[in-house]
Amino acid sequence: MPPPAAHGAAGAAGDKPLVLLAQPLFPNFAAALEGRYRFVLAGDADAATVAEARVLLVPGLVAVTADLIDRFPALELMVATSVGLDHVDLRACRHRRGLAVTNAGVAFSVDTADYAVGLVVAVLRRVAAAEAHLRRGAWATDGEFPLATKVSGKRVGILGLGSIGTLVARRLAAFGCRIAYNSRSPKPSCPYEFYPTARALAAASDVLVLSCALTEETRRVVDRGVMEALGAGGVLVNVGRGGLVDEPELVRCLQEGVIGGAGLDVYEDEPEVPPELLAMDNVVLSGHRAVLTAESMRGVAEVVAGNLEAFFAGRPLLSPVTL
C-alpha cells in the first residue's frame, strides 16, 4: 500500500493537522492514521510548510540529524515509531527548547522479552544447531546430537532493567534461573541482585542479556573485559542494539573460546553480519526482528496515533521520553 500522497500546497488550511515525515510511512501506520493528518515528507517541504510544521513523525530507524531538526523552527514534537532513539540526535533535541520526543513506549516490550528468552533457550540448548543437524540428515546417520547445557538454574545477568529487562527477568525466573542486573541505578522494589558495573554483572553471570538503550554511556559497554568476565561457558544475548557490543571483539572472543556462545538479533551495521559468525554453530543469528509480530505492530500504531492525537488536542503525551 503506497504511503499517503505528500502535499506541498502552500497555505493549505483544511481540517487536517500537518505532520512532517522523516521518511515514507510503513503500510500499517498509514492505515492507522488514514485521513487524519496532512503528511509531507520533510525533504519535500516548501517554505510555508517549513515555517508551520510542529510535528515530525520518524518512521523506522532513519537518521534524524541536528540539521534536520534545525530546518524546522516551529517543531514541538518528534514521534518515533521505535523504542530505541540512537538514530536521533538527542543532544540537538535537548537544545531545542520546548521539543518533546515520544517513542514506542511499552508496545514492543513483551515481544522483545519473549524473543530474548527464545534466543537464550535456542543458544543454551542448541536448538538451531540441532535442527540444522537434523535437517542435514545427520540424526539418522551420525546419531545423537552433542549434549547442550541446562537452562534452569543458570545465573542470568540483565543489562538494563527497563520494561523489557523486567519482563525477561520474570520469564527466566520461571525457568528457575537466578536473576541479577545492572542498570543506571538500583531498583529497590525488584527482588534481583544489583551489580554496579557491566563487568561485575558479567563475572557473576552465565548468561548476559542486553536490553538497555544505546546511548553515549552504553556504546560498546560489552567490551573484551566484560566478555572475559562472562567466561568460556558464558553466553551473550543481544536484543538491544548492535552498538552496545564491540562487534569485532565479540567475533574474536567467540573464535578464541573466551565466551561460549551468543544469540544476536542486532548488529553494528545492519543488515551486515560478520561473516565469521556464519561458520559458528554456538551462535544463533537473527535479523533484527524481535518486535516483528502482528501484535507489536498494532500496538505501536496505536501509540503513534495516540501521541499525535494527544498533541493536537492539547492533552498529555502517551510515551514522552526524558531527554
Place this chain on the structure above:
Amino acid sequence: MESLGVLLLRPLDTYLEQELDRRCRLLRLWDAPHDRRGEFLRAHALSIRAVVTGGGSGAGGDAELIDALPRLEIIVCYAVGFDHVDLTRCRERGVRVTNTPDVLTDDVADLAVGLAIDAPRRIPHADRYVRAGLWKANNGYYGLTNQFSGKRVGIIGLGRIGLAIAKRVEGFGCPRTRQQAYPNYTYLPTVVQLAAVSDGLVVACSPKEQSRGIVSREVIEALGPRGVLVNVGRGAHVDQPELVAALAEGRLGGAGLDVFEAESDVPQVLMALDNVVLAPHMGSGTRETRKAMADLVLANLEAHALSKPLLTPVV
C-alpha cells in the same frame, strides 16, 4: 557390584559406560554385528543379570530380549519413559525395572517452552535465513510472526513435566488450561475441548497405551490454522501423517517437535516447512542432566546388587 553382569544395549553416554565398565562386568550388545546378536546373547545369557537401556521407541527391553536372558533380574532405563520395556513379561518373570524421573524434568520443560516460543517466533528459521544471506539480500526485510505471551496454552498431561511447563508459561502471562484434574487449572475433559480453547497445545503425557494417537485429526483441526503443537512426549501420541498434512496445508499454524513416530526418521515434508522446529529427541540432552541420569542408573544398579530398596522403581 563387581560381579554383576550388565548388558548395555547401545552406546548411551561415555561417563555411564566407563562407570559400568569400572564397577560391573559390562557387556556391550553392539560388540556383536547385527546378524550375530542372537548368538551373542546365547553365549552370554547365563552371566547377564542386568540390562541397561536408553529411551525412546525401539530402545529395547522387549519380550524377546527378556526371554533370551534366563538370569535377568533387573532392567535399568536411562530415560524416564519405559514404554520400550515389556512390563507384563517383567512382572511374570519377577524382573525389576527402574527409570530416571525428576532429574530430567527441568530440561524437558525448558525445551518444551523453548520450542513453544521458537516455533511461532521462527527463531531457528531466522538463523537459517541470515546464514543463507537472505536478510541482506532482502535489504533487512523479514515477515511478521505471532506473539507468544498471553496465549492460551493447553497442557496434555500434568505430571512432573507438565507441571514444570505450566510454571514456566505462567511467567509469560499465559492462562492455565490443561487436560487433567488439578486445582486452580481449568479442566477440560477431552483433548478436543482443550484444543478448541487453546492457542498452543503441549504434549507432555507419559507413554501409555491410552495416550496413543491422543492428538488426532479432530484435535489438530480444533487447534486450527493459528495454533501451535509442541510434542516432548512420544511421537506415538500424535497422528503423525495427519499432523504433517495439516502443517503442509496450513490447517495447523506451526509445531515444535522433539519426538517422532519412528525416531531419526523425520518426514521430508516437515523439512520443507518454515513453521516447524524439529529437534532430535533431546529433551534431556544436557551434560548436567545426562550425568544425573547416569548416576541414578548406577545407584539403582548398586542398590539392586546390595539387595537394598531400588531408588526409582517402575516395577
